[in-house]
Amino acid sequence: MSKLLEVNDLSVHFHTRNGVVRAVDGVSFSVEAGKTTAIIGESGSGKSVACYSLLGLIPKPPGKIESGSAQFEGQDLLQLSENELRKIRGKGISIIFQDPMTSLNPFLKVGTQLIEPLQLHFGMSKQEAWERATEVLEEVGIQDAAKRMHSWPFEFSGGMRQRVVIAMALITEPQIIIADEPTTALDVTVQAQILKLLKDLQEKRDIGVVFISHDLSVVADIADEIVVMQQGKFVEKGSRDDIFQNAQHPYTKKLLEAVPTSQKAEVDNSKAELVQVEGLTTQFSGNGEIVKAVNDVSFAIQRNEILGLVGESGSGKSTLGRSILRLLRPHAGSVKFDDTEMTQLEGKALKDMRRRMQMIFQDPYASLNPRMTVYDTLAEPLLLHSIVDRKNLDQEIFKLMDSVGLARESILRYPHEFSGGQRQRIAIGRAIATKPEFIVADEPVSALDVTIQSQILDLLLELVSEFDLTMLFISHDLGVVRYLADRILVMHQGELVESGTTNQVMNFPQQSYTQRLLQAIPGKSLAVNS
Amino acid sequence: MEMPKGVSLWEDASVRLRKNKLAMCGLVFLVVMVLLCLITPWIVPYGYEEQDLRLGASAPSAAHWLGTDIFGRDMLTRILYGGRVSLFVGFIATFVALIIGVTYGAIAGYAGGKVDSIMMRLVDIMYALPFMIFIVLLMVVFGRNLVLLFMAIGAVEWLTMARIVRGQVQNLKQQEFVEAAVSIGQSPFAIIWKHLIPNALGPVIVYTTLTIPNVMLLEAFLSFLGLGIQPPSSSWGLLISYGVESMEEYPWLLIFPGVALALTLFALNFLGDGLRDALDPKASRD
Structure with a gap:
């Protein structure tokens, strides 16, 4: 060739x-x-x-x-x-860019953007170009292409936009x-x-x-x-x-x-329950419509377990995590943390509970205040909850940095001076600063490179056993969840569709949706080879 | 390991500001200017209202370094006395605008929803009120009072500041670090103060350095209409507007107050840029 x-x-x-x-x-x-x-x-x-x-x-x-x-x-x-x-x-030669959310002009209709290269490179008339573009849009699997040509980029989901971007790359037949x-x-x-x-x-x-x-x-x-x-x-x-x-x-x-291919060994799971969620519903209203992001969800999290929560974006898994932590106010249902009802707490009582439950966010670039040094970021929760007094503050911060594997010298650096993985370590340090019992980790590695991913996952596993943490680990990637979760919940369109031990869900999935998720794990040939 | 010194953003910023030569020049110039204006009565040999009609408008000379105006009043003296008014107006009114605007905008932006709607509609209404009527009403009710005038100007200038800050805060509060602060149990006040305002400072500083000259010119305008300070008192704005009238015969009446104003604004801009960079940890640290 x-x-x-x-x-x-x-x-x-x-x-x-x-x-x-x-x-x-x-x-x-x-x-x-x-x-x-x-x-x-x-x-x-x-x-x-x-x-x-x-x-x-x-x-x-x-x-x-x-x-x-x-x-x-x-x-x-x-x-x-x-x-x-x-x-x-x-x-x-054409290029398909990484982020379909930013590689389309939000102020031009999809059709207008698609015909531009045709008019430019082939001198086609608008009519011809439009017809050609519609064909290509159909080819990349956009249904109802003739109508969708008139849509704005924001009317497409991420995957659909990437299809449009691919159509744009293909249209000139490179x-x-x-x-x-x-x-x-x-x-x-x-x-x-x-x-x-x-x-x-x-x-x-x-x-x-x-x-x-x-x-x-x-x-x-x-x-x-x-x-x-x-x-x-x-x-x-x-x-x-x-x-x-x-x-x-x-x-x-x-x-x-x-590449995380292994599966966590099963452990005895007859422990006391730390978090009990009953009939939890969280809804958003916008444009007169009510969207139930989380719809009547019930489950429990046992002490010292890592519970994986899996679903596609838009399945309501992040909303569920935030509702448990009261970062969002649930519409109905109850969340009991160590037998305390969370949904109605206010003021001091809520602040005291916040000390016991923390969150690790997806994007380490957005989850750290760009104008606060590592020192400031870690000092904030420590002082707020009087975990240590001023005298012992420096030592405690150094200890935290050691726990999450940050070099002590970098204590006065700002977030932008760190790589993504290091930033996530700072964010994890902040989450464990108050010595919480329960942590919600919302896609903590999906913004990171694979090599860094495995380091952060291992760090989380280490911390869970060192500090006796209970964790709700949210991810769209079953491959990652399999690596560290004891049990797995699968969410689809705001509802729980499947739950079970990691072994059950990974090897004997009951629901077709779970099977689809399993099919999608990349690198199957790789797993077979290793 | 020992804890290194200079931890907070502000300490860090002051270190970086001191390394910025241009900004430091601006700062030194402003300090000298303010000091000169403050001690004017003790250093200049003339009074600001002292006329020497025989001289008329005379060009710069050994006795009058910057010349005299048509009444034979010493220009240097008048510029220094004028600076007291102008700088005072500029700083006080802008300070008032800064405090009200940032607080108001940050609260509206953070609260969101109905609170935000009501607060911002109020701003819209204030915008719609003719500025002159507002000032004249204030003067009528409270009498003509220099400090009140400054407050009135500040009370008008904060509107734009509030809008800028609100927009910034609205964007910032969607970032996860704000949610992270909520999840560690931080209070709304602390979130606004520690997490939102420091990140919104860039545009605020730029707008502040733009507001100061604006306010100075506004004062000149009001004084011209007879609402501000009255002759024989003066300000840079007033001196300039008189200077413009006799620009062709006596250019020094325009040039010198103009230069004083321009240099001050330069200095302010350099300082403002320096402050903005110093407060942004991403600006290079070399």
Whole structure:
């Protein structure tokens, strides 16, 4: 098979005030028609920069292509002028961006955005372009495409938007598609659909795909060739089977191990109940409509167990977690924490209960006050609940930092000076500062790279046993939940559809919805191989 | 390990502000200006109302460094005396606007819902009231009083500040760190004070540095209409507006008060920018 794109020894450096950053340092890869080349690496490994620089999409300066060549259709992309590149962008090579929420213009109808490249590259009339766009929209699995052409981006869900973005990338019939983490922002079930769609379209149209991802398990089912990058450097390259069965480089092995495939051992679960939820209903009203985000849910959490709560986005799992903690006020039902009714508590009584139950949030970039140092962030709960007096405050903060694995030197740093994983450690430190008995962890790892994910999951497991914590672990990813939960609840459209021990739910799911979730776990071939 | 010093945002900000040369120049200039204006009566040889009609409008000379106006009054003296009024108006009125606006906006934004609607409709009504009528009414009811005038100006300028802060707070309160503060049991007041206001300060500081010159010019306008201070007292705004009238014959009557105002505004802007950067931990620490 002929090579569509051949990149050789590509180096891209950024010349900043603080010195030269070697974002990409001597990386080579190639793409064949109808095949998928996956580029794998943690965030900051230069995988996106490598691809964007081919199309001149990196800011120059400070970015500069130092060396290398990229052969595409007999031309070296790196030597082309801006004008020549513009003809290739979209038409020869298109890009699917990571976040479908931001890669569509919110103020233009979907149809208007779709026909733009057609008018630009093929000089089609509006009428022709509109018809063509409708066909493509149908092809990517949008139902009622003719009508949906007139919809606004906000009227689509995340998965549907990503389909629109894919349609936009496909519409000019490019030979190569660069997909930059196209499913990272999506639920597992939606991710599975999008991956299948990409694979189907690729086979049908014989397109070469460059698939950028931090997660080996995602590309396990679709990649033909895998290139591993670390800190801008080429680490290892090989066919999919080579990499998964016979990885040479220690870094690749680390990436492979980071995928949580094991299942927590079962323990005796006849302990006292800490949290009892009865008939809990939380609803939101907007535009005169009442949406029951959580609808008549009842369950109990036993002391010292980790209860996994699984569901797609919009299933009401976060609302349920927040209702238990009284961050939201439930509409009906009861929540008993250690036999105290939570739903009616006010003032001092509520504040005292808050000390005993804490939350870890999904996005460590949003859950820390950007103007508070680690010291301030950790001191706040300690002082508020008089856990320690001023005299012992510094020592207690150092102890907390040790517990969550933060270097003591970083005590005066601000959140933006930390990586995502470290930030999540700060947030976890804040949650355990008040010595709570119960923690709700709302997708605490879904915003993190896989290698970091496994570190944070292990930290949580450690803390649970060290401090005798009880945890409600919310996630859309059964693979992650399986790794640390004792029991699992499955939620769908505000209702509990299934519950059982991890073993029961994972191996003998009763409901078709649970089976669908299980099907969607990426990297099944990987789990079989290991 | 010992605890390093300088932990809070404010301590940290003051360290960073001190490293910013431009901002420090601005600060020093403002301090000198304020001091000069304060001690004016003891350092200038003329009174601000002292006329020397024989001189008329004379160009700068050894006796009158910045010249004299058409009544032969020393310009340097008048500019320094005018500065007392202008700086006083600028700082007091802006301070009033800042306090009311930030508090009001933060409460409205954090409370949300009906409270927010009612509070912001009140702001809309205040906006709709013709400013002049408001001031004139105040003057009629309370009599002409300089401090009252400053308060009145501040009471009008806070409206925009409240809107800015409310918008910022509305955005910020949806972030998870606010929810995190609720979940550790923090009170609404502490959340507003510790978590919301510090994060809304950037636009507030910028708007504040824009408000000060606004207020100074407003004072000139009111004085011109006979509602503010009266001759022979003066302010920079008034001096400038008189200067404009005789710009062609006696340019120094316009240039010198203009320069005084412009330099002050420059200094304010540099200081404001410096403060904004200093309070933002993301601004580089080099």
